[in-house]
Amino acid sequence: xxxxxxxxxxxxxxxxxxxxxxxxxxxxxxxxxxxxxxxxxxxxxxxxxxxxxxxxxxxxxxxxxxxxxxxxxxxxxxxxxxxxxxxxxxxxxxxxxxxxxxxxxxxxxxxxxxxxxxxxxxxxxxxxxxxxxxxxxxxxxxxxxxxxxxxxxxxxxxxxxxxxxxxxxxxxxxxxxxxxxxxxxxxxxxxxxxxxxxxxxxxxxxxxxxxxxxxxxxxxxxxxxxxxxxxxxxxxxxxxxxxxxxxxxxxxxxxxxxxxxxxxxxxxxxxxxxxxxxxxxxxxxxxxxxxxxxxxxxxxxxxxxxxxxxxxxxxxxxxxxxxxxxxxxxxxxxxxxxxxxxxxxxxxxxxxxxxxxxxx
Ligand code: KG4
Ligand code: ZN
Numbered sequence: 563x564x565x566x567x568x569x570x571x572x573x574x575x576x577x578x579x580x581x582x583x584x585x586x587x588x589x590x591x592x593x594x595x596x597x598x599x600x601x602x603x604x605x606x607x608x609x610x611x612x613x614x615x616x617x618x619x620x621x622x623x624x625x626x627x628x629x630x631x632x633x634x635x636x637x638x639x640x641x642x643x644x645x646x647x648x649x650x651x652x653x654x655x656x657x658x659x660x661x662x663x664x665x666x667x668x669x670x671x672x673x674x675x676x677x678x679x680x681x682x683x684x685x686x687x688x689x690x691x692x693x694x695x696x697x698x699x700x701x702x703x704x705x706x707x708x709x710x711x712x713x714x715x716x717x718x719x720x721x722x723x724x725x726x727x728x729x730x731x732x733x734x735x736x737x738x739x740x741x742x743x744x745x746x747x748x749x750x751x752x753x754x755x756x757x758x759x760x761x762x763x764x765x766x767x768x769x770x771x772x773x774x775x776x777x778x779x780x781x782x783x784x785x786x787x788x789x790x791x792x793x794x795x796x797x798x799x800x801x802x803x804x805x806x807x808x809x810x811x812x813x814x815x816x817x818x819x820x821x822x823x824x825x826x827x828x829x830x831x832x833x834x835x836x837x838x839x840x841x842x843x844x845x846x847x848x849x850x851x852x853x854x855x856x857x858x859x860x861x862x863x864x865x866x867x868x869x870x871x872x873x874x875x876x877x878x879x880x881x882x883x884x885x886x887x888x889x890x891x892x893x894x895x896x897x898x899x900x901x902x903x904x905x906x907x908x909x910x911x912x913x914x915x916x917x918x919x920x921x922x
Contacts, residue, residue, distance in 0.1 A: 567639035567887060570663070571880025572624065574616040574656035575648025575676045576702065577607045580876035581623035583631040583638075584884060587686055591630035592870070592877045593623045598741065605735060613651025620659050627876075635667055640892075642883020645673030646900030648702075653899040661895055670892045672883040677905045679878035681709050684838035686881040688865040691834070695827040695862070697820055697853070700841030700873075701727030701742070706771050706823035707905060708830075712885035717906040718826045719771020719819060726812050726843045729775040733782050733808050737801050747805045748846055754799070754806030759785055761811040763818075771823045773815055782808055809848055817852045824860050838865040844872045 566586035573580040577600075582592040597615050601607050628635065643660035646653055657673070664671035680698050684690040693710040705720030724732075727744060734743025739750060761781045764774040782804060789800050820837075828835060837857050843849065850866050857864035871877060 567884060568633070568637055569880040569884045569887065570624065570627070570638050570641045571674075571876040571878070571883055572620065572641070572643040572656045572660050573676070573679070573874060573876040573879045574620055574652040575644045575646070576652065576874060577601060577612050578874040579616050579619040579623050580874065580879075581620070581627040582876035582880050583627050583633065584686075584877060584880040586884075587689065587881075589686075589877045590633070591627040592875055593626045593630065594870075594875050595619050595623055602741060605741075606731075607649070609649045609651055612649055613655060616652045616655035620655055623876075624659070624663070635663070638667065638669055640670040640672055640883060640887050641667075642672040642674050642880050642887075644676045644679065644879050645893075645897055646675065646903040648676055648901065650899060650901045653901070657897060657899045661897065665895065670887065671894070671897060672886050672891065673893045673897045674879050674882045674886065675903050675905060676874075676879070677703065677903075678712065678715070679882045680840040681707055681715060681905065682712060682882045682885060683840050683867050683871055683878045684836075684865045685885070686878065687867040687871055688838070690836055690838060690865060693827075693830075694836040694838055695823060697816070697823070697837070697839045697844075698841050699726055699816065699839060699843040699849075701725055701731065701843075703841060704773060704775075704843075705905075706820070708827055712882065712889060713891075715905040717904075717909040718823050719773070721773045721775060722765075723774050723776035724779075726775055726816065727841070729778050729808075729812065730843065732779040733805070736779065736782050736786055737796075737804060739801075739805075742842070744842060744846060747809060748848070750802050750805035751809040751848070752802075752806075754802030754804070756803075756806040756810035758803040759807035761785075761807050763811055763815050766815060766818055771819050771826070773819050775812070775815075778808060778811060809846070813849050813852050816849060817856055820853060820856060821860070824856070824862065828860070835862045836865065837862045838867075840867060840872055842873045845869045
């Protein structure tokens with residue numbers, strides 16, 4: 563039996579420069595170089611700084627991945643690269659590098675949608691069969707997708723403004739906690755009482771699976787300012803309680819909307835219904851536990867990829883590329899970098915624009 567193809571994946575759509583090498587479901591190498599330190603002082607990702615850093619670092623990531631895998635470039639069967647959506651300068655850096663490698667080595671080039679990379683990850687980690695329900699929840703994205711094939715996605719709802727990761731990051735900034743906000747807010751919340759402050763659960767009273775998170779930051783800001791006005795400052799316990807209340811609000815909105823998305827999915831359900839999460843916020847233990855319980859209650863299996871494959875990485879791009887390659891899909895030197903590229907072209911476009919780039 564012949565071996566599955568050897569695929570190099572390249573990712574540079576936001577603030578992580580990454581390269582990985584995959585053979586089938588074996589990750590032979592995965593290198594991720596983050597840029598937190600470069601953007602820290604600005605309170606968000608600066609597109610020009612990100613693009614320059616990708617241009618400087620991506621080829622080293624590829625070189626390092628090849629070394630880790632102990633491979634010569636000639637052994638590669640194809641080169642997969644994120645061609646969007648994302649910050650255009652960064653996406654261009656990756657696409658240009660991939661084109662150069664593909665042309666120089668005479669290997670096939672495959673342009674991959676970054677969101678498809680996230681959405682197909684449970685097939686890499688858990689060998690999930692189509693169709694499954696995916697909650698993609700990160701710093702730039704939040705949507706429910708019914709995943710029917712490598713290029714077949716139906717969006718059944720999503721955020722109409724901020725992504726939950728953005729809300730975690732803004733909450734951390736308001737409370738003086740380090741970035742990225744997700745892990746620091748989660749750690750603080752561990753010492754807090756989620757019942758002390760009741761923050762809004764937007765759109766729960768409205769039908770459907772759409773969500774809104776932008777109002778939460780205003781509520782957090784108001785709570786912080788009113789405590790400061792009353793007491794002259796914030797106690798450590800106040801901060802922990804605000805974090806716990808905030809995290810509970812995000813958990814409740816995501817869990818209730820997931821319940822509705824599951825019902826939509828089950829209406830056309832396969833024999834063995836499955837749900838999976840991906841994206842940085844999927845690392846949140848409180849959210850994972852709530853979703854695990856919900857899926858058990860509604861009779862679905864639940865997959866949450868390991869953290870390193872939830873956040874941005876190139877193994878997911880190599881995997882999505884491998885799925886397209888198996889379908890005979892290849893691109894030529896006209897492959898374009900796309901800042902916007904919705905997975906479900908038929909869905910109504912989402913409004914708003916996250917700090918990590920346009921939402922798709
Ligand atoms: O998927 P990702 O690495 O990048 C994109 O946004 O595409 O996600 C990063 C986001 C950040 O906003 C970060 O604060 C959030 O994921 N995050 C978390 C946790 N870990 C990372 N949010 C909540 N709880 C966490 N433990
Ligand atoms: Zn991502």
